[in-house]
Amino acid sequence: MPDFIADLRDIKFALIEQAGIEKLFKTEKHKELDRGTVESILDEAYKFAREVLAPINAVGDADGAKFDKATGKVTLPKGFKEAFGLYRENGWLGFSASTEWGGQGMPYALQIAANDLFFGACLAFCLEALLTTGAAHLVETFGNDELKKIFLEKMYTGVWAGTMCLTEPGAGSDVGACRTKAKKEGDHYAIEGEKIFISYGEQDLTPNICHAVLARIEGAPEGTKGLSLFLVPKVRVKADGSLGEPNDVVCSGIEHKMGIHASPTCALVFGGNGKCHGYLLGEEHKGMRAMFQMMNEARIDVGLQGAALANAAYQLALAFARERKQGKNLVTGKDATILEHPDVRHMLMWQKAIAEGCRALLLRTAIFEDLANTSASEEDRNRYNGLVEILTPICKAYASDQGFRSAELSLQTMGGYGYLKEYGVEQYLRDNKIASIYEGTNGIQALDLMGRKLPAKGGADFKSLITLMSELTQKYAKHPTLGPEVGILAQARDVLVDVSMFFAAEGAKKPLLPVLNATVYLDLFGQVVVGWLLIEQATLAMPRLDAILKAKGVSLTDAAALQKLCDADADAKFYAGKVKVAQFYARRALTQCAAKAAVLKAGDQSALEVAL
Numbered sequence: 001m002p003d004f005i006a007d008l009r010d011i012k013f014a015l016i017e018q019a020g021i022e023k024l025f026k027t028e029k030h031k032e033l034d035r036g037t038v039e040s041i042l043d044e045a046y047k048f049a050r051e052v053l054a055p056i057n058a059v060g061d062a063d064g065a066k067f068d069k070a071t072g073k074v075t076l077p078k079g080f081k082e083a084f085g086l087y088r089e090n091g092w093l094g095f096s097a098s099t100e101w102g103g104q105g106m107p108y109a110l111q112i113a114a115n116d117l118f119f120g121a122c123l124a125f126c127l128e129a130l131l132t133t134g135a136a137h138l139v140e141t142f143g144n145d146e147l148k149k150i151f152l153e154k155m156y157t158g159v160w161a162g163t164m165c166l167t168e169p170g171a172g173s174d175v176g177a178c179r180t181k182a183k184k185e186g187d188h189y190a191i192e193g194e195k196i197f198i199s200y201g202e203q204d205l206t207p208n209i210c211h212a213v214l215a216r217i218e219g220a221p222e223g224t225k226g227l228s229l230f231l232v233p234k235v236r237v238k239a240d241g242s243l244g245e246p247n248d249v250v251c252s253g254i255e256h257k258m259g260i261h262a263s264p265t266c267a268l269v270f271g272g273n274g275k276c277h278g279y280l281l282g283e284e285h286k287g288m289r290a291m292f293q294m295m296n297e298a299r300i301d302v303g304l305q306g307a308a309l310a311n312a313a314y315q316l317a318l319a320f321a322r323e324r325k326q327g328k329n330l331v332t333g334k335d336a337t338i339l340e341h342p343d344v345r346h347m348l349m350w351q352k353a354i355a356e357g358c359r360a361l362l363l364r365t366a367i368f369e370d371l372a373n374t375s376a377s378e379e380d381r382n383r384y385n386g387l388v389e390i391l392t393p394i395c396k397a398y399a400s401d402q403g404f405r406s407a408e409l410s411l412q413t414m415g416g417y418g419y420l421k422e423y424g425v426e427q428y429l430r431d432n433k434i435a436s437i438y439e440g441t442n443g444i445q446a447l448d449l450m451g452r453k454l455p456a457k458g459g460a461d462f463k464s465l466i467t468l469m470s471e472l473t474q475k476y477a478k479h480p481t482l483g484p485e486v487g488i489l490a491q492a493r494d495v496l497v498d499v500s501m502f503f504a505a506e507g508a509k510k511p512l513l514p515v516l517n518a519t520v521y522l523d524l525f526g527q528v529v530v531g532w533l534l535i536e537q538a539t540l541a542m543p544r545l546d547a548i549l550k551a552k553g554v555s556l557t558d559a560a561a562l563q564k565l566c567d568a569d570a571d572a573k574f575y576a577g578k579v580k581v582a583q584f585y586a587r588r589a590l591t592q593c594a595a596k597a598a599v600l601k602a603g604d605q606s607a608l609e610v611a612l
């Protein structure tokens with residue numbers, strides 16, 4: 001298998017220079033941090049990703065998690081247990097969790113940057129850590145003091161693991177159709193029901209698994225309004241924190257699936273023998289609202305999965321294209337590597353744009369989340385919170401959809417070799433597909449964006465996002481190099497505003513029109529946001545590039561001289577790459593926005609009219 005390669009420099013650039021993690025160093029919470037520490041942490045994360053996680057990726061895929069029907073036990077592939085031990089010992093689990101409960105208290109954005117490396121190295125492994133910290137955070141926010149004391153530190157330090165249990169055979173996207181029951185019994189609730197598709201619902205990494213379970217208390221209303229959230233341990237815990245008897249949670253099987261083979265996707269039976277105890281998190285019937293905390297966090301992580309695997313696949317394809325010789329160079333007539341062929345370059349440029357643009361989106365959203373938690377003024381906190389809200393469905397759906405397509409282009413770039421297991425890229429493609437499905441399918445994300453996030457607070461969150469874009473377009477409208485691309489961005493932004501207003505007005509008259517078009521609308525929205533961030537990166541890169549070009553006497557439009565300079569100078573290569581990819585995306589993606597808007601506004605409803 002080829003080595004895992006990540007563009008650490010791009011991660012640092014997007015996190016430090018673009019997203020501006022240094023703003024957090026001025027806050028009380030992160031005043032101990034500095035740029036050097038952030039960079040060293042990322043260096044360590046890359047080392048860990050390469051040395052510990054990447055080596056178990058292919059074996060995890062080949063061997064997969066195993067289920068023993070006789071005992072109900074699940075065994076993870078070779079090396080996973082050891083890797084999990086090292087992951088915990090190194091403090092990566094609970095990395096951004098509160099220090100009060102055993103976490104490291106690091107910025108969320110730094111966690112996302114480290115996860116970019118970890119997901120790219122072995123996604124199936126990382127899901128366990130994600131679910132554990134997400135479930136623990138539910139306990140921290142909604143648990144009573146006793147639950148916090150018993151569970152929290154053990155979960156944030158990975159002694160015990162966590163899961164999220166929503167899905168049932170009849171309740172997929174429609175979570176409100178949940179049938180799992182809860183009945184009050186003294187200090188706990190008796191839980192009874194079946195959950196399916198539960199990632200890491202059973203495993204052999206930790207002696208206890210703390211399930212966050214949605215269930216309906218007897219007599220509660222139908223739908224999501226009647227759901228409550230419970231913490232249901234696999235093994236009961238005694239008052240002194242030691243493990244007691246099993247809690248009647250049984251794994252009845254695991255799924256055989258397209259990718260993430262090492263992540264066990266489990267069917268769980270709760271209370272098959274009437275002995276399953278659950279503990280209420282938050283208030284009765286307010287479980288869905290509570291669970292949204294975990295779902296929203298997970299949605300950003302799932303978008304990152306799309307971006308991280310796209311980045312990893314792009315790096316493999318790029319390395320391959322530099323080596324693989326086929327055909328002749330069209331200009332020189334000499335033997336060529338496939339990197340010299342225009343069509344291959346075009347494919348690689350799309351991959352670079354999507355991979356780096358989606359990474360920038362995820363890191364910027366993560367910084368907004370940190371600022372929402374640490375800003376001094378309430379007004380700022382609300383504004384940042386609103387930006388996270390509106391960007392969450394874009395992160396989840398745009399990065400996972402486009403990440404998958406970008407990984408598909410990586411496979412295409414490698415030709416027949418891409419299709420072979422030993423070249424690694426087909427695993428990235430298979431593993432990536434799930435990101436558009438779980439945590440609310442991308443169709444559901446589009447409905448969330450159109451129906452909830454866009455009109456929220458009278459459109460205030462949408463407006464603050466548009467304001468950020470406008471600040472960039474105003475500042476750089478007359479930029480000598482990037483002015484035309486900034487102009488294209490301004491047009492695309494106006495198109496987005498126009499279409500959004502169209503749906504706001506038309507939706508009242510024709511309610512199915514926005515619903516029918518929500519996915520295309522999200523795609524347009526994501527395209528504009530990613531275009532904004534790529535152009536912003538180019539504006540940051542330009543002064544550095546200008547300085548190098550001036551010193552070397554090279555012009556940006558002299559392709560041959562630029563190539564020669566970039567071959568010899570890594571800084572020139574990096575910054576010129578940023579400028580070129582922004583120009584590419586503006587000219588080839590942002591220019592599509594007007595056509596997409598025309599399609600959306602044409603009001604076609606044939607899909608609703610056809611007999612299928």
Ligand SMILES: Cc1cc2nc3c(=O)[nH]c(=O)nc-3n(C[C@H](O)[C@H](O)[C@H](O)COP(=O)(O)OP(=O)(O)OC[C@H]3O[C@@H](n4cnc5c(N)ncnc54)[C@H](O)[C@@H]3O)c2cc1C
Pocket residue numbers: 163164165166167171172173174196197198199200257265434437438439440441442443444447
């Ligand atoms: C590998 C894997 C791991 C998973 N891990 C977990 C986990 O840890 N915990 C957990 O609880 N679940 C988990 N899931 C379940 C996952 O979240 C669901 O599969 C997902 O929510 C979709 O539900 P569904 O499969 O029932 O599809 P359905 O809901 O049947 O959807 C099928 C299609 O119909 C569309 N659709 C459905 N309803 C609507 C609607 N109202 N409007 C528009 N379109 C709609 C969907 O977008 C989709 O395209 C996992 C699934 C897999 C495959």
